[in-house]
Amino acid sequence: MKVLVPIKRVIDYNVKIRVKPDGSGVDLDNVKMSMNPFDEIAIEAALQLKEAGKVDEVVIATIGVEKSQDVLRTGLAMGADRAILVQVEGEVEPLGIAKVLAKIVGDEEPGFVILGKQAIDDDASQTGQMLSALLGWGQATFASALQLEEGYVRVTQEVDAGLQTIDVALPAIVTVDLRLNTPRYATLPNVMKAKRKPLEVITPADFGVDTSPRNTVLETYEPPARAGGITVQNVDELVEKLKNQAGVI
């Protein structure tokens, strides 16, 4: 069985982002970009299934600018077999991403697609669920445990009140949460090897998919800053301030 892992290139999670003063968006120039952290976990999950002999091939795909090849190379260096770049300019909304991914699924016929539960730039948490609906497949979201069985996948989902385990018939969509695994680092020899692994570049037009945005972003701005606080000297002063100044106890 083949597994498809869609990944996204985003501003590295350690970087403090800058909002452009003219309100047109977040500054991406000269900023460190990396693979969305949840997508590293998705690749790790796929690789572990391959190592367990339950999966034959791990294909990774991204929809993004030409430079997104770098995160594909990272995924190949982790151990993915093959990569696909659907090259676009500018932002594509999750619905457009899901439509392109549905076409890739049509061509590649994976038994299973593993995505991140959310991209840390748009924080949308939509793509996996949308892809599942477009394909008419079952879905599990926010997975913290995953077990591939004959004909179905058993997934423990992190839900508001705790944990919920469900079985999803294959082919299936799973979106992964942070506690599923700890992704491996790419070793230097594997980084070298990854340079020779196949990376195919196509465009959405090849699929006949329109990825133009449906919603209009009118403005991007910084949230109001919190006023600075004070340092209290001891517990007594803290209790006094909470009582008399903040009035919260």
Add this chain to the structure above:
Amino acid sequence: MTKILLLAEHDNNTLNEATLRAVTAAKQIGDVNILVVGHACDAVAQTASKISGVEKVLLADGVVFVHQLAEPVAALLVELAPAYDVIMSAATSIGKSALPRVAALLDVAQISEIIEVVSPDTFVRPIYAGNALQKVRASEGKKVITVRPTSFEPAPSEGDAPIETLSTNTTNEKTTFVSAALSDGDRVELVSAKTVISGGRAFGSKEQFDQLLEPLAQKLNGAIGASRAAVDAGYAPNEWQVGQTGKVVAPDLYVAIGISGAIQHLAGMKDSKTIVAINSDPDAPINQIADYVLIADLFEAVPELTDKL
């Protein structure tokens, strides 16, 4: 007038407060109908019918809905969608799982976790863990929207809307419920608590986390939260995690103890009214957004604080 169908959040017994908050957002957009989907959930529909400003409650009761899995819930919403302009839900785990399916099946883009209604077609939502805000106009006829509950006050319960029972033949062949491990219902609920006491990696063990935080939380009648590091280390269950990937809270008082204040943690608590940081490191990032900073060893400061309250 814009017609809105709002999916209720509940556990078949109790209507979650998140829905009352989502109603407040929905009322700024148009006329609100509430959909209660579940099994043996009549009491939930009764509570929903009391929410002020709700025009009608739709009740879909069926065994297929008992665990509110995304596939049947979304299928039902899509079936009802032709009569509505907006499909909405609080951004709870059920809403987040089901609504993108609805959006895709209706072929519209979803707007996730709005924190402000600017006008009936324009909304503000956080991106980059709340480090930027985006004002978005939904250009399409039908809209699919989730609401961040902490950004809206709960709607009062002085209404008396009629309840209409739906008959549906929704099925679900794709997913099967196996089991659940849910937190006990007696605790103060994290998201709606007026006071939240959160602990981080610094507690060192589950025993110390519990022994130090439980008495303090009890004194303050607060809920307990945790950083991701504390959850990963097994000090606290996953549903206590506060942050970009956990719960978003905005209590009157948030006390962060032994938490450094990574942006992913701040994303879940920086809209709290009063923030207290207790940390041994004067340079911890959490100190920059806290109203009151106590530089101290938590193993001394927490018992003393509990004592003096």
